[in-house]
Amino acid sequence: MICLLLVAACTSSAPDITNTPNDEFVASEAAGDVRPDNNVKTGDPKTKPLDKQETQAAALLINQLEDAKADDERNAVIEKLVELGPRYLDFYRAIDREEVALDMMFVIRRIERENDIRPVETVEKDDPLGTGKTEGAGQITGPKDPDYSHDKEDFNRSEVEQFLAVRLAQAQQMLDSGRHDAARQVAEAAITLLPDSRLRGEFDALISKARGESQADLIVAGTISLQPENLQYASDKKGALFASALQIRCFLKNVSKDPITLRLYEGEGKESILQLAVTYEQLDYGGNVMTQRGNVRLPITGGASIQLQPNESYEMTVPLESLATLDSDAPRKNALGVVQIDAALRVYGALDADGETLVLRPIKFPIRTVHVFPFGYDLSGATSRPITSVRNALDKGEAQALFMTAHLVGKSDRRAVGDLLVAEDFDDSTLAMQRSRLLALTVVFDTGKTWDIKRWRKWWDENRLRQ
Numbered sequence: 468m469i470c471l472l473l474v475a476a477c478t479s480s481a482p483d484i485t486n487t488p489n490d491e492f493v494a495s496e497a498a499g500d501v502r503p504d505n506n507v508k509t510g511d512p513k514t515k516p517l518d519k520q521e522t523q524a525a526a527l528l529i530n531q532l533e534d535a536k537a538d539d540e541r542n543a544v545i546e547k548l549v550e551l552g553p554r555y556l557d558f559y560r561a562i563d564r565e566e567v568a569l570d571m572m573f574v575i576r577r578i579e580r581e582n583d584i585r586p587v588e589t590v591e592k593d594d595p596l597g598t599g600k601t602e603g604a605g606q607i608t609g610p611k612d613p614d615y616s617h618d619k620e621d622f623n624r625s626e627v628e629q630f631l632a633v634r635l636a637q638a639q640q641m642l643d644s645g646r647h648d649a650a651r652q653v654a655e656a657a658i659t660l661l662p663d664s665r666l667r668g669e670f671d672a673l674i675s676k677a678r679g680e681s682q683a684d685l686i687v688a689g690t691i692s693l694q695p696e697n698l699q700y701a702s703d704k705k706g707a708l709f710a711s712a713l714q715i716r717c718f719l720k721n722v723s724k725d726p727i728t729l730r731l732y733e734g735e736g737k738e739s740i741l742q743l744a745v746t747y748e749q750l751d752y753g754g755n756v757m758t759q760r761g762n763v764r765l766p767i768t769g770g771a772s773i774q775l776q777p778n779e780s781y782e783m784t785v786p787l788e789s790l791a792t793l794d795s796d797a798p799r800k801n802a803l804g805v806v807q808i809d810a811a812l813r814v815y816g817a818l819d820a821d822g823e824t825l826v827l828r829p830i831k832f833p834i835r836t837v838h839v840f841p842f843g844y845d846l847s848g849a850t851s852r853p854i855t856s857v858r859n860a861l862d863k864g865e866a867q868a869l870f871m872t873a874h875l876v877g878k879s880d881r882r883a884v885g886d887l888l889v890a891e892d893f894d895d896s897t898l899a900m901q902r903s904r905l906l907a908l909t910v911v912f913d914t915g916k917t918w919d920i921k922r923w924r925k926w927w928d929e930n931r932l933r934q
Contacts, residue, residue, distance in 0.1 A: 517558060525555055533566045541570065545778065548574045553582050565690060568833075569720035572688040573778050576722045631657050631664050635673070640762055642677055643742065643813065643829070651677040686723045686817075687775070689830040691810055692716045693837050697850065697875070698806075700798040703842040707798035712786040713837065715741065715765075717812060719782075719830060721775035727825060729781075730816035731770035737815055739767040741785050742829075744809040747793055749802040752870035752903035757802075761793045767812075790839075797839075803871045804839030838874055849875050854883050857907075861887060864896075866903035873907035882934040884911055889927050893920055 517525070528548055535541040548559070556578060562571050578584070634657045641650035654670045654677070664670070694714045701710040721727055732738045743763040750756055765785050773781050790797065790806065797804060810832040817827040840846045849856035849872045857876070860869035876884050888904045888911075896904065901920070908923055909916050912934075915923060 515554065517554060521555075522558065525551060525558055529562060529564075529567060529571075532570055533564065542778070545570060545574055549577045549581070553578055553584060556584075565692070565833075568690050569688050569718060569722075569780060570778075572685070573720060573722045576685060577724075580724060627661055628665060631661060631666055631670075635666055635669060638670075638673055641744075642673060646744065646809070646811065646831075647677045686721070686727060686825075686827060687729070687814075687830050688720050688722045689812060689832050690718050691832040691835060692718075693808070693835045696837055697846060698804075698837055698839045699844065699846045700839070700842045703798055705799060706789070706791040706795040707842070708789045708791075709787075709839075712788045715785045715787060715808075715810065717741070717783050717785065717810075717832065718780055719775070719812075720780045721777055724777055725820045726774060726776050727820070727827075728772055728774045728818040728822075729814050729827075730772050730818070731767050731783075731814065733771070733815065739770075739815045740813045741765040741767060742811050742813060743787075744811075745790065745793060746807040746809075747790060747797070748805040748807075749794075749797065749800060750805060750870075751802055752866040752899065752906055754902070754906060759794055763787070763790070763792060798842060801841050801843070801867055803841075803867075803874065805836065806839055807834060807836050809834045840871060844868065844871060853877065854880050854887075857884050857887055861892075861900070861904075864900055866897075866899040869900070869903045869907055870910070873910040876911050881911055882931060885927055885931065885934060889920065889924050 525548070528544055532541060532544040532548070535544055548555070556575060559571055559575050559578075562568075634653055638650045638653040638657075641647075641653065651674050654674045658664065658667055658670045694716065695711065698713055699710045700707045719729070730739075741764075743765065745761055745763055747759045747761075748756055749758075765787065767783070767785065770783055775781060812830040812832070814827050814830065817825040819825045845856065853872055853876045856872045857869060859865075860872060873884075885908070888908050893901060893904060905918070905920065905923070908918075915926065918926070
């Protein structure tokens with residue numbers, strides 16, 4: 468019996484293992500329990516991240532686009548950028564350079580159209596964790612809306628409804644100016660406060676419209692520039708105008724694949740509107756801030772109709788002469804104004820290549836900021852000679868003038884201004900001047916909001932030569 472068992476063991480089947488020329492062992496048969504999906508999967512080359520050389524090559528093309536002067540040169544570079552394909556979309560979207568902003572928007576839209584790429588819609592799930600697990604007898608679900616039902620209401624419903632009506636009007640203004648996400652957030656917050664509001668239907672309609680417009684195809688892209696960057700009131704009287712009107716230069720670019728016609732102005736009551744959502748802050752050397760927000764509507768009274776071919780741009784300038792509608796008393800205050808402008812253009816009408824009416828959503832522009840100085844401030848002198856202006860303010864003990872001049876100090880003047888502000892005479896200054904000097908240091912060097920003079924002097928000793 469022992470011999471028979473030995474013979475059976477020696478003749479049983481086993482995997483055929485052969486010796487390779489490189490002395491490596493390779494099984495000629497796969498194991499019986501192997502699964503075909505256990506094979507190593509190679510990455511899709513279309514989704515492979517950009518390497519360093521590819522990123523540098525794309526950046527070089529964008530620099531060439533910025534430097535190109537003739538339309539033929541720009542179009543040639545744009546075609547090269549488009550040919551690079553979808554792998555470069557994330558890199559393109561991260562480009563934040565005003566000179567090529569509209570061109571990059573056109574490149575992105577071309578790649579998305581040619582490769583049938585659509586924005587990924589967010590899908591709400593009942594199971595936010597994606598586990599599908601249950602705890603006890605109940606299934607895990609997302610957070611429930613608060614229960615605002617009451618057997619006896621302990622709040623004044625009419626006052627809440629009045630508040631919601633104001634919020635509805637504000638959300639509608641945001642939607643009209645192209646701020647779709649902000650309008651939706653305001654509306655959603657309102658119905659969370661009072662889900663059974665009599666305005667619930669109007670809020671729901673606004674939310675639906677905001678979502679639809681925010682996901683609509685972008686046809687015309689825009690950017691703006693503000694000139695001059697520093698404004699000044701023409702007088703210190705109530706409702707005074709700017710000494711020089713703020714010129715809002717709007718650049719529009721057709722980023723679609725077909726020609727379009729923009730109907731900008733067709734007579735009184737048929738004009739396009741440049742709507743500005745303005746945040747106006749008034750600052751002083753003590754760190755006090757007064758903030759006002761409002762909307763300014765500027766009608767477009769020229770331009771008639773313009774036709775834009777794909778990738779073609781159009782420029783128009785709209786003047787803003789004052790902010791009296793926002794704060795008529797601002798010219799009477801010895802304060803520095805910081806104006807943040809969030810602009811959108813509502814075009815009166817648009818036509819497609821066949822002359823059919825085209826629904827065009829508001830053209831949204833990037834947010835821009837300008838400063839507004841009071842009438843009595845020597846803006847011209849401080850702009851041309853900021854170091855002299857700082858020295859004069861220190862000598863005369865003009866705390867507010869020193870604070871305002873700090874906003875005009877350029878990189879080449881920082882070291883000299885820093886020496887003046889941390890000098891030994893700081894200890895002999897008045898309390899107002901000490902506050903102003905500390906705040907001016909924060910403005911010039913963008914750090915140290917809570918530092919005292921000892922901390923500033925230590926920092927200055929370590930960083931002076933870097934300025």
